[in-house]
Amino acid sequence: MIPLTPGDGSESISSNMFGVRKRKLTGKSPLERAFNNGCKEHLTSLIARMFYSGGIPFHFARNPHYVNSYKFAANNMITGYVPPGYNALRTTLLQKERVNVEKMLKLIKDGWKEKGVSVVSDGWTDPQRRPLINFMATSKGAPVFLKAIDGTKEYKDKYYISELLMNVIKEIGPEKVVQVITDNAYVMKAVGSLIEAEYPYIFWTPYVVHTFNLALKNICAPKNTERNAVTYAECDSWEDPYGGAGMLEIASLALDEPELEEEVMGATSVTVGSSAPVDSGSGSGSVGDEDDEEDVVLLG
Numbered sequence: 001m002i003p004l005t006p007g008d009g010s011e012s013i014s015s016n017m018f019g020v021r022k023r024k025l026t027g028k029s030p031l032e033r034a035f036n037n038g039c040k041e042h043l044t045s046l047i048a049r050m051f052y053s054g055g056i057p058f059h060f061a062r063n064p065h066y067v068n069s070y071k072f073a074a075n076n077m078i079t080g081y082v083p084p085g086y087n088a089l090r091t092t093l094l095q096k097e098r099v100n101v102e103k104m105l106k107l108i109k110d111g112w113k114e115k116g117v118s119v120v121s122d123g124w125t126d127p128q129r130r131p132l133i134n135f136m137a138t139s140k141g142a143p144v145f146l147k148a149i150d151g152t153k154e155y156k157d158k159y160y161i162s163e164l165l166m167n168v169i170k171e172i173g174p175e176k177v178v179q180v181i182t183d184n185a186y187v188m189k190a191v192g193s194l195i196e197a198e199y200p201y202i203f204w205t206p207y208v209v210h211t212f213n214l215a216l217k218n219i220c221a222p223k224n225t226e227r228n229a230v231t232y233a234e235c236d237s238w239e240d241p242y243g244g245a246g247m248l249e250i251a252s253l254a255l256d257e258p259e260l261e262e263e264v265m266g267a268t269s270v271t272v273g274s275s276a277p278v279d280s281g282s283g284s285g286s287v288g289d290e291d292d293e294e295d296v297v298l299l300g
Helices: 030-035 037-054 058-062 064-076 086-090 092-109 158-172 186-198 208-219 229-236 244-250 258-273
Strands: 117-125 131-138 144-150 177-182 203-206
Touching: 037 058, 058 064, 086 092, 092 144, 117 158, 131 158, 144 158, 158 177, 158 186, 177 186, 186 203, 203 208
Parallel strands: 117 177, 177 203
Antiparallel strands: 117 131, 131 144
């Protein structure tokens, strides 16, 4: 017989009478404990605080190595792991990564002797306003960045630039180099002549895109709208945010040379301008900008 508790019989029978314990509320459900949401939120806050306090650009969050490092740690349950410190990052780990990169590049460089390589150079200015000259090697495999030279306080004439390019050619191996590619500024044309004289089997090749850019810039220049009315109308109808001519004006190049423009695009300007009245006060008809009077290009 099961003893009944005292009362009038209206009370419900407690589950404790049958040895069943009530579940104690701990504040976390089994689902929450399984996904560990609290720890995840705390880790996310720490990562965000790292970005904010260290001034790290937000686009760094798209870096695949940044994402993969956290994924690897989460999937392998590395207990007690401490990230590398200041000294390790700037010494041993840096050297180790350099060896790793050189190992990956070796597969590309091994094909240079068989397939040939082109040396590409261009100048630009970094955020610190330093004029830098970049050197890259490109082949069928992939382009490889070689180095950048700081040209501050240097007179960037044909002798200085040709010396830099010849040093790069020697580092790669002259027997592997097929051509040297630069912009088609006047000083770079002289550099190409010096390189071809030193290495008759290496050719100097100007940027085709730069040539087209100079031609279109001259044709669509606002000061030539009367002479090139038809062509300017075509350029201005391009579908881009600034209009065709506006885009070319914004993308004006700092390496333009009046002598080269006259040589490369003189015939183009005369041909296109023949469809519109020619200004009798145009003088010799030079297509170079009036303010382009430098004989030496300051790269960057």
